[in-house]
Amino acid sequence: MSFVQIQCTRCKVMFRDRAMRLQDGYSRQCPSCEVVLFFAEDSMHPFVKRAMRNARKVRKEQREAEAVRRAAPEPRLARSRSFAGRTQSAERED
Ligand SMILES: [Zn+2]
Structure with missing residues (x-):
């Protein structure tokens, strides 16, 4: 969460x-x-303007990061499965 x-x-x-x-x-x-x-987008107060500008920037970065994730899914699932396998075999050895 940003x-x-x-x-x-x-x-x-x-x-x-x-x-x-x-x-x-x-x-x-x-x-x-x-x-x-x-x-409000048309707020004249510099603090409000700054906060809204930052929020827009963060939301844009989140959207872009999500688009990248969707376009090229990382092999994270495969990696976590092999970790789980190693943990399971270690348990069996005990
Ligand atoms: Zn206050």
Whole structure:
């Protein structure tokens, strides 16, 4: 799960939220001063703008990583199966 840094527009505390949630129209409370922050694409506040820009970037990177995974599936399954086999035979020897 990917997180992005958000800075509260009131008390300036830094906290993190999931990039997937941080989209136009999202709102959440600051964990420190409990002010409700609104995240809009047309927000004029630099902290909100920065958080949304970071969230967009993270989501884009996630999409690209997923596309790569789907296009070229790693032989991870085969490898974990051979590990499991080795573990099983070791157990049988005991
Ligand atoms: Zn705050």
